[in-house]
Amino acid sequence: MTFAAILSASRASSDSSGALRASLHFAGQTLVEYQARQAARAGADRIMILVSVITPALSQAVDRLSADGIAVALIRDMVSMVRDAPRDADVLLVADGVVIAQGHFDAIAERDGNALLVTDDSRASAPFERIDAGQRWAGLARISPDLLFGTLDMIGDWDLSLTLVRAAVQNDARRITVPQDDLLTGRVALVDGQAQADLVAQAVMSAGSLAKRVRGLAEHYLLCPAARLFSPALMRTQVPATQVRVAAMALGAIALVPIELLWPATGFLLLLVALALAEIADRLDELALRAPPAGWVAFVVPFFAVGGISLAGGSVLATCLALLLAIIQLADRWQRTGGARAWMIFTPASAVVLLLLTTLLGATMMGYEVAMLAAIASAGAIILRKAT
Template identity: 65%
Template structure:
């Protein structure tokens, strides 16, 4: 059954600036934007963000989410909520400043009917709202349309979050209990200030597994592990992924200059740096729960690296090699290499590193020949893997 989501974002943080909890920086974006992306990943078809006032930060977050295809809107009063909330599906409620592991949102997204994320009463769960003598609310709930609109009819003040939770408790909602370890390690947290957000964010980044759609070749075995080390550092400094991607383009473009001036080794090294920065940008998007960019912007740096290889070879065979590598690059980036082992994919970084070795050894011709054989073998492996048996 499809469902929507309501995210509360109206309470101020404990910081001296009085910033809203939802506007705290988290994983390269605002906290409420990250919560919305989590809800969307869990299956929410539309997201309503409950606010007391519309701030520039909230408006920009809505714009970014909408640009990524996530249906989201801001709700300022009860009348708007009654009008916009869907009456034919459940709603996932996310508390103000609550950060829970994606697995908990996914679990609530698969349950039909009323459900609550709870934790046993302890020192670790003290920041959360008590719901009975032994448990506290963990900040997530799923409510049916009957419970939601029945509660809205009874509310005299704009205190939706706690009133809905109490109504769900009275309706004997199913309870999912978060272990105490998850509270202590930040898998379920009530974020109240920027310092706390940074601490929880570091834990989220450290626990996030490597994506299964990573590229192959030298990118997979050499550059991607380095990107995995650099991306969390850059995320903590709040550097946007797009700035890193632009830096990758600039580094690749600058790398063409020394190649033209007769210093191919320096140019190829800059190409390696550019390709590394592109992977860092991919990793930043992944950590922020954004879809990986597969448009032309993501292909500029690798394409310039291929141009650099063509300039180093400076011969017709080098042009053919660049065309073949370009086809493999697009197939890899657009996930058309399903079933092909990473070492079988001759990626731009693989070719750049091979040609860099050839330049250092003074065997550019032999390097081009070897690169062409590798590219042909890679293309053959991709084609044969996709043929029906």
């Protein structure tokens, strides 16, 4: 069953009375944009952002969300809410300034009818709204259409989120209790200033990988760990993933120059750095809850690597190796590797690492022969394991 989401974006930040909590920078975007992407990832098919004033930051956030295919609209009054809210589907209610782990979004999304994410009353949960003597609202709720429109009919100038939560409590909504560890580690938090948002973002980004998928040999054991190490620092300095990806493309093109000048080791080293930057760009997209590119943009740097391998070898063997690596790269990026393990997928990055080592040892030709055997074995493993 589909559902919509209502996000609140009207409370002022503690940094300035003219700034909104929703406009705080979080994971490379505004906080409300991050919340909208979480709701969309959980299954919301439309996002309504309830605002008191439309600011440039909110308008730009809506533009970015729309460009990524997320249906979003700004709602300024109850009349618009009554008109735009779905009458045949539940809504996911997200509090103003709240940061909640994606797992809790998914848990609420799986429920039907009224449900509340709550936390036991404690010092750690003090910033959240109290709903009874022992618990507080943790900032996320699922509201049925009957309860939503019944509340809208009598709400007047009251606070929509808190009024809906109180109505849900009175209607004995099911409760999902957040562990206290989530509050202490920042997986559930209420932020009202940029410094606090930065601390919570750091906790969220260090919590582990956001996307679980099999990667190639070099990516899994070398490039992905490097990306996990460096991407949080780049995210905190607000470096966009697009800029990192463009830098990777430029460096990949530059790497072909020393290869053409018969300095293959330098070229392979530059290609490896370019591939690492491309992996970091993908990681930045994942941290911001954006899907990494799957079109031609995703293959520019790997194909520079393939071209460099062919150019450095200058033989039929090198050209055949490059073509086979290109096919494996497509299978890896499009997740068509069947049940192959990471160490079975010999990608262009894996070949670059191998050729860099053998070139430094003065055994370039042997490196190409070993790389060809590894690529053939990798293609065989992908085909045969997928067939079974």
